[in-house]
Amino acid sequence: MIFYIKCTKFVQAFKIFSSMSRDVRSVKSWTAIISAYVQIKDPINVASLFNKMRRDSVEPNAVTYSTLLTASPAISPFQIHALVIKSDYQRVPLVGTALLIAYTKMGRTCESLSIFKSIDAKDIIAWSAMLACHAQAGDSEGAVNLFKEMVMQRIKPNEYSLSSVIDASSSANAPTDLGKQLHAVTIKYKYLNSICVSSALVTMYAKKGSIESAQKVFDRQSNRDLVSWNSIICSYAQHGYGERALEIFRDMEKSGVEMDSVTFIGVLTGCVHAGLIEEGEKYFNSMVNVHHIKPTMEHYSCMVDLYSRAGKLSEASDLINRMPFPADARVWRTLLGACRMHRNIELGEIAAKNLISLEPDNPAAYVLLSNMYAGLGKWEERTKIRKMMDGRNVKKEAGCSWIQIRSTIHSFIASDTSHPMSSKIYEKLEEMMIQLKKEGYRPDTDLVLHNVGDEQKERILYRHSERLALALGLICTPRGMPLQIMKNLRVCADCHTVMKMVSAIEEREIVVRDTSRFHHFKAGSCSCGDYW
Structure with missing residues (x-):
């Protein structure tokens, strides 16, 4: 039977197993037949066979448990974990690593870490699985510390452990130079030609704003x-x-x-x-x-976004109605954002209603709708939406921007005065505004959705978080050095104009990563061509 399973002749294996008497079936034969059903992706029979095995009083071994864990969620990892603890198999590397991978797939970092610590004589597979868990959680610090510990214990990294720690280094909160250091490590261990390592490097460089470095790594791939x-x-x-x-x-x-x-x-x-x-x-x-x-929700979301940004809102709406499944929150959010941009209040209200029904605690729908009302001067309607947010205890996400200067990350919110260099930052902003106005800059105060005077609106604009980060970068780095700013919300049109002009005046390349995409500002223009 085992011979037939190894040759992937499953029909013959199933017949032999069925013909075996209950007394003849050992843990090895039960495990082998369960493994066969795992290979053909038949989770119902996997669960059924495991239950029959236990009813026949055959005790699972380490191989059985590790095989079953690859079949989750057909059999809950929690159930298997309880049996593993009862039979004291958790410390066995084969079982512990399988449990670790199962919890990693579920995004349960704490449980994964607890299991990892309990495994005796951890092999490279266990280390790689734990690194993948940190990467999935975006925990660059945890991944790097674990990687250092692994190397100190003289465990040689493999391509999977390296690609995982590189993935972790591409998270938004990771220092910009961390990925470069890991690139050097891949060269040291001679894994640069590994496809999974080089692909991770391509993604990492792109996520950290250096598309040129990503292209260089891609060009060097032999396969x-x-x-x-x-x-x-x-x-x-x-x-x-x-x-x-x-x-x-x-x-x-x-x-x-x-x-x-x-x-x-x-x-x-x-x-x-x-x-x-x-x-x-x-x-x-x-x-x-x-x-x-077959198109997924993400493909349809892209198409709705494509039509919406171009102002083809009726085409976007028609596509949503023709989708083979109900639109999710991402689709309605995309349509609502476009309705605000193109001032289509009727369709915007429909999109907002659907979005709020799907995500009643998410501030995005309320904020976009209230901003749309404000942009049209409908202050009464805007106030109603804000009161609704207060009544439901929904809080608006604060805009935040950050920039790395040498090894330190500096974060700002709008009108921030908490930074030790605040006075110099605002002096630089005033200086920038004077220079920009000489070059023809006129603040777009229509973008300030508050019922205040133009002078106050102008002050609100020039205190946006990305401008504070920009000012600090200009102060603390030599002229001509590129700057990179990250932002948790979409960059506003006025800040976009300022970034373009400053890139020309200061002779700098400025890269801004917002929630939507990267903007590369250079010599007074942006890579987006003012379309974003």
Whole structure:
């Protein structure tokens, strides 16, 4: 029977197992047949066989438990964990690592860490699994500390442990130079040619704002798989270089690598950020009709975003109505944001109603709707929405921007005065405003959605968090040095104008990463072409 399972001749194996008497079936044969059902992805029979095995009083061993854990969630990892503890198998590396991976997939970092600590004689698989858990949680500090501990214990990293710690270093809160240091580590251990390591480096550099470095790593790849191509396509799409993303996609087509749903998310995102409507429609249809990939909610969300940004709100609404499943919060949020931009109050109210019903505790719908009312001068309606937020105890997320100067990350909120260099920052802002106005800058006070005078609106604008971060960067770094600013909300149009002008005046490249994408400001223009 085991021979047939190893040869993937499962029908023959099932027949032999069925013909075996209850007394003959050992833990080894039960485990083997359960493994066969795991391989053919039949979770119902996996659970059924395990229950029969226990009814026949056959005690599972380490291999049985590790096999069962790969079949979750058909059998809950919590149930298996309880049995593992009862039979004292948790410390066995094979079982402990399988438990660790199961909890990692569920995003349960605390449980994963507890299991990891309990494993005796941890092997590289256990270390890699725990590193992957930290990476999934975006915990760069935890991943780096664990990686250091692993190396100190003379456990040689493999390609999976390296790719996981590189993934963790790409999180927003990780220092900008951490990824570069890990790049050097991959060279030291001679894993630079590993596809999973180099693809992780491509993604890391792109997420940290250096699309040029991402391209260099991609160019050096001697072999490329689906993950490699998807990494670089999605990277260019996120940076707003839609045409370049499509160029690389066409190269991928020529290479003969089969696309998947992630490939088309990258392609459609590139079309969204570059306003390539016809191309977006073409590739969406190609995905369905040529590549036979079933569109997911994320693909439809991209298409709604594509139409919405271009002001084609009726097309976006029609697509939502034609979707084979109900629109999720992401789709309605996209439509609502576009309605605010294009001042379509009727459709905006419909989108807001649907969004609030799906996410009643999320401030986004309330804020977007109240801002839309404010932009149209409907102050009474705006007040009602704000009162609704207060009544439901929904708090608006504060805008925050941060910049890394050398090894320190400096964070700001609007009108922040808590920074030790606040007085110098505001002096620099005043100096910037004088220079900008000489160059023709006029503050767009229509963007300030408060019922106050123009002078007060201007003061609110120039105290936005990204400008405080920009001022600090200009003060603390040498002229000509590129600056990178991260922001937790979408950059406003007035700050976008200021960044463009400052990049020319100060002769600096300024990269701003907001919730939507990267903006590369250089010599008075932005990579987004003022379309975002």
